[in-house]
Amino acid sequence: MKRDILVAVSLLVAFLFIAYAVTVKNVLGLGGAELRPLGEFYLSNAFAHEGLTSHSPEVVTAIVWNYRGFDTLFETFVFFLAIMGALSVLRLTDEQEKLVRELEATMPHRQMDLIVRATTKLVVIMIIAISASIALHGHLTPGGGFQGGSAMAVAALLLFAAFSKFTLERKGLTLKHTISAYAVGLALILATVLAPVFLYNGKVLEINLLPGEMGLFNLDVGEYLAVAFGFLTVFLVLGIPEWVFKVVLRGELND
Amino acid sequence: MNPLRRFSPATFVIVLAVYLFYTGSVSEYDLITGSIVALIVSFLVDHWLVKNESKFFSPRRWFHAIVYGLRYFLIEETKTHIDVAKRVFTLKANPGIVRVPLDVESDYGKVLVANSITNTPGTVVVDISDDGKWLYVHWIDVSTLDEKEVKENVVSYFEDYAKKIFD
Numbered sequence: 442m443k444r445d446i447l448v449a450v451s452l453l454v455a456f457l458f459i460a461y462a463v464t465v466k467n468v469l470g471l472g473g474a475e476l477r478p479l480g481e482f483y484l485s486n487a488f489a490h491e492g493l494t495s496h497s498p499e500v501v502t503a504i505v506w507n508y509r510g511f512d513t514l515f516e517t518f519v520f521f522l523a524i525m526g527a528l529s530v531l532r533l534t535d536e537q538e539k540l541v542r543e544l545e546a547t548m549p550h551r552q553m554d555l556i557v558r559a560t561t562k563l564v565v566i567m568i569i570a571i572s573a574s575i576a577l578h579g580h581l582t583p584g585g586g587f588q589g590g591s592a593m594a595v596a597a598l599l600l601f602a603a604f605s606k607f608t609l610e611r612k613g614l615t616l617k618h619t620i621s622a623y624a625v626g627l628a629l630i631l632a633t634v635l636a637p638v639f640l641y642n643g644k645v646l647e648i649n650l651l652p653g654e655m656g657l658f659n660l661d662v663g664e665y666l667a668v669a670f671g672f673l674t675v676f677l678v679l680g681i682p683e684w685v686f687k688v689v690l691r692g693e694l695n696d
Numbered sequence: 697m698n699p700l701r702r703f704s705p706a707t708f709v710i711v712l713a714v715y716l717f718y719t720g721s722v723s724e725y726d727l728i729t730g731s732i733v734a735l736i737v738s739f740l741v742d743h744w745l746v747k748n749e750s751k752f753f754s755p756r757r758w759f760h761a762i763v764y765g766l767r768y769f770l771i772e773e774t775k776t777h778i779d780v781a782k783r784v785f786t787l788k789a790n791p792g793i794v795r796v797p798l799d800v801e802s803d804y805g806k807v808l809v810a811n812s813i814t815n816t817p818g819t820v821v822v823d824i825s826d827d828g829k830w831l832y833v834h835w836i837d838v839s840t841l842d843e844k845e846v847k848e849n850v851v852s853y854f855e856d857y858a859k860k861i862f863d
Binding site: 554555556558559560562563566567569570571573574575577578582 | 711714715718737745823
């Protein structure tokens with residue numbers, strides 16, 4: 442007991458000492474540092490009204506698009522490759538998919554209790570609204586298509602847990618639909634990136650297609666769709682139980 | 697089926713409200729994008745979230761909900777907090793799990809009762825029966841095992857309001 446108190450007090454004293462040293466005495470040189478020249482350049486040039494600019498008043502987004510556009514483009518590309526990899530490894534023929542559906546139908550039907558289900562309903566609707574807000578407002582406030590899409594995927598995962606994957610598939614969220622929506626998102630991104638070339642002989646990634654501060658709006662929408670439905674595609678494929686996969690693959694061996 | 701019947705105004709209002717609240721501004725751009733998102737969502741989910749639209753738009757129910765919110769968080773919470781704080785110092789506890797009958801009809805009403813019970817210190821809902829008629833509550837002070845008295849002590853206050861708001 443006495444030792445516990447001693448440890449607690451000494452930890453408290455050490456914490457106070459470090460806090461005092463860092464904040465008041467400025468030992469590490471963190472506080473009150475002046476803006477470095479690079480930071481100053483970015484701050485003064487992030488939002489330009491003319492030239493090659495994303496027209497985004499949010500500095501982080503502006504820097505990402507004005508100076509690191511290709512980085513983001515290839516990030517999307519990596520994500521695309523990951524999803525294609527998962528799909529090609531776990532692909533099934535039409536007959537096998539039929540078998541999977543039959544096997545899944547034999548599984549005991551289980552769902553969470555009433556309280557969880559009713560709360561999940563409301564929370565899922567709210568998450569969808571918030572994810573759309575993150576994505577569509579991404580060029581003005583922190584956030585963006587990728588973050589919004591990930592939040593949207595979380596909503597679907599909640600539904601998986603509270604109801605079941607099969608309920609969602611019965612309601613129409615099948616692999617075919619998610620892949621189509623994913624393709625629409627990718628097409629929208631590609632169109633936004635390439636459109637300036639054809640529209641007014643601009644350069645790739647010169648993305649101020651819409652007037653004023655809405656320049657990044659269509660990219661936001663594209664990325665939102667692509668990420669949300671890309672994740673959903675993977676979840677739907679990975680959601681097939683292991684034993685079902687084993688039975689199907691064993692059938693492949695016997696052929 | 698008429699596609700317009702899929703549209704749920706209550707869902708539309710909820711989504712738009714959450715969207716604007718989270719965005720933190722009410723400009724033209726936000727209203728337009730928010731409305732589009734809310735339209736899409738309300739057509740997609742149909743009447744899955746809100747079954748009875750007229751209940752959602754009834755001002756009497758909203759009035760009861762606000763009164764309940766204020767009374768619950770200001771009065772009931774304070775009372776139970778003081779009670780549990782006393783028990784912490786005096787170590788007077790007689791814990792156990794009791795079964796309580798539920799009279800609320802609607803699902804959301806049951807959720808409101810269950811979450812209100814869990815949120816007040818001293819009582820936690822452990823489980824709900826499959827038909828939704830019984831709650832299993834862990835209670836810090838099981839003073840009685842009589843069904844009626846248990847109901848009187850644990851849920852009746854919440855249930856009265858849940859009936860007024862959701863049934």
